[in-house]
Amino acid sequence: MDENTQLANPGEFQNVFGSGRTAELLESAKPFMELMMQNECAVREVETKLNVLNDEFSTLYDYNPIETIKTRVKDPLSIVEKMQRKGIPPTIENIENTLSDIAGVRVICSFPEDIYAIADILTMQDDVKLLKRKDYIANPKPNGYRSLHLIIGIPIFLSTGKKEMRVEVQFRTIAMDFWASLEHKLKYKHNIKNPEEIAADLKKCADAIAVIDDKMQAIHNRIERESWENDADR
Numbered sequence: 562m563d564e565n566t567q568l569a570n571p572g573e574f575q576n577v578f579g580s581g582r583t584a585e586l587l588e589s590a591k592p593f594m595e596l597m598m599q600n601e602c603a604v605r606e607v608e609t610k611l612n613v614l615n616d617e618f619s620t621l622y623d624y625n626p627i628e629t630i631k632t633r634v635k636d637p638l639s640i641v642e643k644m645q646r647k648g649i650p651p652t653i654e655n656i657e658n659t660l661s662d663i664a665g666v667r668v669i670c671s672f673p674e675d676i677y678a679i680a681d682i683l684t685m686q687d688d689v690k691l692l693k694r695k696d697y698i699a700n701p702k703p704n705g706y707r708s709l710h711l712i713i714g715i716p717i718f719l720s721t722g723k724k725e726m727r728v729e730v731q732f733r734t735i736a737m738d739f740w741a742s743l744e745h746k747l748k749y750k751h752n753i754k755n756p757e758e759i760a761a762d763l764k765k766c767a768d769a770i771a772v773i774d775d776k777m778q779a780i781h782n783r784i785e786r787e788s789w790e791n792d793a794d795r
Contacts, residue, residue: 592653597634600664602717603726604632607666610689614682626675628735631667635660661693661712662729669738672778673698676709676732683713683730690714692727698737704760705767706741708733736770736777 608630615627644651670676684691693712701707709732714725744763
């Protein structure tokens with residue numbers, strides 16, 4: 562792989578195809594296609610680890626802490642645009658050294674305590690390296706956003722050997738994900754009157770959802786405790 566291969570800027574592809582340089586374009590794109598493949602593999606590695614943990618909890622404790630797992634690999638245009646915003650030439654080497662969120666996994670859990678339990682178990686595995694951790698649950702963003710963000714290093718095994726990849730893993734409860742999804746949609750609506758008022762209302766919703774999350778956690782813990790006590794008395 563030529564690490565100095567530079568991705569075309571948005572808008573250049575049409576000119577290349579129209580000039581009869583299709584073969585040249587495809588050849589120059591191979592290193593990038595290889596990088597995307599490797600990130601897809603890294604996502605699958607993390608997803609498999611999470612599914613194994615969920616299956617184990619289901620078998621041992623009759624409980625699934627993970628509701629859903631969503632995965633994505635950032636599309637090429639987004640990668641180029643992000644590199645341009647940073648003022649860095651989008652070569653393969655620069656992309657690998659600069660971006661930690663090409664591969665992404667979002668884990669939706671039932672309760673806040675599940676988030677921390679699964680995150681801790683995942684990062685304690687001997688082939689997983691915790692590179693960065695941002696706890697927006699304990700310290701929400703000013704707009705009310707809550708989530709636990711991890712950047713982890715995880716190996717993939719290719720024909721040429723082992724390669725460590727970086728994957729961003731976001732953990733949310735169902736309620737956190739509901740708020741974040743709607744906030745994202747509303748944020749990109751144009752011609753909104755009184756955006757400050759909308760932002761304030763969304764922040765109130767986020768705070769209310771956090772209270773509900775805590776209450777649901779308390780109810781869950783109470784049910785589990787009473788169930789354990791009933792089993793112990795038999």
